[in-house]
Amino acid sequence: MKQLFKGIALGAALLSAQPVLAADRELLNTSYDIARELFAAYNEEFKKHWQEKTGETVEIKQSHAGSSKQAQAIIQGLKADVATFNQVTDIDILHQRGRLIPEDWADRLPNNSSPYYSTMAFLVREGNPKNIENWDDLIREDVQLVMPNPKTSGNGRYTYLAALGYAQDQFGDDQEKIDQFMADLLGQVRVFDSGGRGATTTFVERGIGDVLLTFESEVLNIADRFENGEYVAVTPKVSFLAEFPVTWIDDYVEQNGTAELAKEYLEHLYTEDSQRLLAGFNYRVHNDAVKAENADRFPELKLLSIDEITGGWENAMSTHFSSGGKLDRLQRRR
Amino acid sequence: MAVQNRRIGDQLWVRRSLIGLALAITLIMLVIPVVVIFTQALSTGWSAFAGNVMDEYTLDAIGLTLFVAALTVPLNLVFGTALAWSVTRFRFPGRKLLITLIDIPFAVSPVVAGLLYLLLYGRNGWLGSWLSNYDVQLMFSWPGIVMVTVFVTCPFVARELIPLMQQQGSEEEEAGVVLGASGWRIFRKITLPNIKWALIYGVVLTNARAVGEFGAVSVVSGNVRGETNTLPLHVELLYQDYNIVGAFASASLLAGIAILTLIAKAFVEWRQSRAEHATPEEGGA
Known part of the structure; x- marks a missing residue:
């Protein structure tokens, strides 16, 4: 019995021993299953950008799973600030079933709210x-x-x-x-x-x-x-044309007080440096300069x-x- | 013994080929996969293995998994003991039904269990929509993971205790009552020593399952890395990420826990069988 309690104490100690990251702001990005490396790289870029712009530090948390599963989780109450998916239908459903975003979500950012695409x-x-x-x-x-x-x-x-x-x-x-x-x-x-x-x-x-x-x-x-x-x-x-749509989730960013941060996080994906980073992960992008640099890898x-x-x-x-x-x-x- | 053996397999070759078959199947189906986990995890050397295990998100996953087990096991220890006590020591209407109900988590697929909790406690669920008025969120955070883990593992302790307590009967406790002992004292001095090893066995099984649960947790977790990602979910994530070595490193941790569990289980079974065959003086020790 003593052993058991020791084990419990150890487990609790391990958990509480984790360093508490004291960032000024927090953002949760729900994404599709194979986008981990992409957003790990982008998040570092964005953290720098946000700190330069506002002086605040941001912690960006990532959730990865199949994008239909992610959409279901968001509808059922996963309080994500932004969704970065690989299927348009999975974002549409956030409006149709969840009423969490407006119907015209795709018009809020350039290129149908798809900062990158593939085929x-x-x-x-x-x-x-x-x-x-x-x-x-x-x-x-x-x-x-x-x-x-x-x-x-x-x-x-x-x-x-x-x-x-x-x-x-x-x-x-x-x-x-x-x-x-x-x-x-x-x-x-x-x-x-x-x-x-x-x-x-x-x-x-x-x-x-x-x-x-x-x-x-x-x-x-x-x-x-x-x-x-x-x-x-x-x-x-x-x-x-396979679009990779993104949106902030209106109801949740309002609750979390992250509207401005979430919007900036997605808009920043369209800058030339970010587009170059996306192209490095083998996605096609809209920026003309980056397109020209990668013309041989992405044939017309x-x-x-x-x-x-x-x-x-x-x-x-x-x-x-x-x-x-x-x-x-x-x-x-x- | 010898007589029995002769009856089952008359000839030597029957016996030998049966034993050989059993060993071969064990080797192919159980031993080799476990060996593969460790060889894959170490395929790029010890330092890469250590790097994978000491990764920030892996440590978070280990911490969360242990935390969930640390909450689940005591909860089910109390619940299982109370349930076994009540159905073996008292007669009441619905007793048989209660014994049947306790097996629901065994009968229901864990994924279904996760979905049930999600539909009940999610944002649009019966209880979830009411709770969200008070800003209480259970799903997609650690309480949800603990809830489904408790559900999935709740029969283990009770299932271990019920047959033993039925077999032991309540004479000793009745003697305690006659001699004027309090309820708590009877439990501590008579019941607990009698069921000690079965109880620990139940705890070992509960812990093993709590640490390894995937299906139900996957539904209610939300997969937020560093926050709601348990070790089994982490293994899947790494695997899908082409980080095969990392996935196997995390899997080897789970396999390590499983092996420790088996050793603990073997030890407890050995003590249990000794306790059952022991003379009363020894049994009370």
């Missing part, structure tokens, strides 16, 4: 042995694909929509040809992983498939990580927005990804 690209194996250049190479019989499941992950939905955008661009109004292309493409998929990182693991660690379809940022990230050219990044000629391509492909997210979800929707029917075709 869907291909990762192929050393030397690109199957000679993959564009979407039509993916439906060849000898090519096996790995992609995240559009049913369970935003990453997978983006991939599906990117392929759909290509097919529409290629075949125009010929719905039959578009459907056939999509069915063929889905038929070549060897593994549908439940999430983006799972798909990467399947392709890289387990060595399955010839092409991994995922975010360009993730593709470049892996190609950089393996320095001997084990993997090659391929950006197709047409793809999807035709980017299609969700409105151009399906006329908005609502329609995309109900027509393509709902139960018995287009995706289900296309998969049954083969």
